[in-house]
Amino acid sequence: MHSITRKLFLSQAALLAGCGTRAVEAKSSSGDDVSLAYIARIYSMKMELSGKKVVMQNKWNKLEVEISSRYAWINGVQLWLHCPAYQSGKNVMIREVDFKKGIDPVLRSYYYVPKHPPKLVVLDPGHGGKDTGAVSAEKVYEKQVVLDIAYRVKKHLEENKIAVRLTRTGDTFPSLTQRTDYAYQVGADLFVSIHADGAGDPSAHGVESFITTVSGFDSTNHYGAGGDKSPQKNNSHDNANAVLGFSMQSNLLKQTQRRDRGLRRARFAVLKNAPCPAVLVESGFLTNPEEGRLLNTADYREAVARGISNGIRGYFTLVNRAR
Numbered sequence: 001m002h003s004i005t006r007k008l009f010l011s012q013a014a015l016l017a018g019c020g021t022r023a024v025e026a027k028s029s030s031g032d033d034v035s036l037a038y039i040a041r042i043y044s045m046k047m048e049l050s051g052k053k054v055v056m057q058n059k060w061n062k063l064e065v066e067i068s069s070r071y072a073w074i075n076g077v078q079l080w081l082h083c084p085a086y087q088s089g090k091n092v093m094i095r096e097v098d099f100k101k102g103i104d105p106v107l108r109s110y111y112y113v114p115k116h117p118p119k120l121v122v123l124d125p126g127h128g129g130k131d132t133g134a135v136s137a138e139k140v141y142e143k144q145v146v147l148d149i150a151y152r153v154k155k156h157l158e159e160n161k162i163a164v165r166l167t168r169t170g171d172t173f174p175s176l177t178q179r180t181d182y183a184y185q186v187g188a189d190l191f192v193s194i195h196a197d198g199a200g201d202p203s204a205h206g207v208e209s210f211i212t213t214v215s216g217f218d219s220t221n222h223y224g225a226g227g228d229k230s231p232q233k234n235n236s237h238d239n240a241n242a243v244l245g246f247s248m249q250s251n252l253l254k255q256t257q258r259r260d261r262g263l264r265r266a267r268f269a270v271l272k273n274a275p276c277p278a279v280l281v282e283s284g285f286l287t288n289p290e291e292g293r294l295l296n297t298a299d300y301r302e303a304v305a306r307g308i309s310n311g312i313r314g315y316f317t318l319v320n321r322a323r
C-alpha cells in the first residue's frame with residue numbers, strides 16, 4: 001500500500017460509519033447485536049473481566065474482546081470487529097455479523113468451509129511494471145519483494161501437491177480487474193494477494209492480513225470521504241474468507257515473529273471481486289528501517305513464504321477435516 005492510503009486509514013480508524021445508531025438502541029441479544037455472555041454460553045466458555053478486556057475461555061480456545069474498541073483476539077491473534085464492542089447495562093455487546101461472519105467461522109470452521117476440497121490456488125504478487133509499490137530506504141521495491149515471496153510460496157505448495165498459478169510471473173502490471181478475471185478464468189479455489197507495506201511514519205511495523213468487509217458495512221479502509229457500504233458487488237464468501245484470513249494471519253505471525261497488526265477488513269478491489277475466498281497479506285513495512293532491511297533478506301522472505309503457504313495449507317486441512 002502507499003503512504004497516502006495509510007495516513008487516511010489511520011485518521012479514519014475512529015470513524016465508524018454504519019456502527020453508531022443501532023448500537024446505541026440495541027438492548028438485548030436479539031436482532032443486530034449479541035451479548036458476549038450469549039457467545040460464552042454457546043462455546044461453554046468461562047467469562048471474566050480483565051481491565052478493559054472481556055476474556056472468555058474453554059479447554060480449547062480463548063476469545064478476548066476489548067470494550068469500546070474494535071479489537072478482539074482469538075487464541076492471542078488479533079481480529080478487527082466491524083464495530084466496537086459496547087456496554088449495555090450488565091452486558092457487553094458486539095454486532096451479530098462480527099460473531100456470525102468473523103468469530104464463529106474461526107472457532108467452528110467445520111460449519112462454514114466449502115464442502116468441496118480446494119484444488120487451485122491463485123497467488124497475486126501485488127504491483128509490478130510501472131507500479132513499484134512501497135519502497136524501502138535501500139530502494140528495495142515492493143513489486144520485487146512480493147514476486148520473490150510468491151515464487152517461494154508456489155514452491156512450498158507444489159511440494160505439497162497443491163496446484164498454483166500466478167497473476168504475474170515477471171515485472172509486468174496486470175490491472176486489478178485482470179488479476180481477479182484471471183482467477184475466474186482458471187477456476188481458482190483460493191486467491192491470495194501478496195504485498196509489503198509502506199507508511200509515512202517509519203515507526204509503523206508488523207504484519208497484517210485483510211479480508212473484504214461484509215456487505216452493508218463501511219470498509220475499515222475506504223480511501224477517503226464517503227462510505228463504501230454495499231449494496232455493491234462483493235465477494236460472496238464471507239465465512240470462508242474469515243477462516244482463510246485467520247489461518248493466514250496466525251501462520252504469518254508464527255513464522256515471521258513480527259508484531260501482530262491483526263486480521264482486518266478492507267474492500268480492496270482484488271478481495272471484493274475475487275471469485276473465491278480471498279485474502280491480502282501485508283508482509284511487513286518496507287518504510288520501517290528494521291523491516292525494510294528484513295524484507296531485503298532471503299531468510300525473512302522465506303519466513304513470510306512459509307507463513308503464507310502454511311496459512312493456505314491450514315485452510316485446506318480445515319476443509320478436508322469438515323468433509
Ligand SMILES: [Zn+2]
Binds near residue numbers: 002126134142195
Ligand atoms: Zn502493495
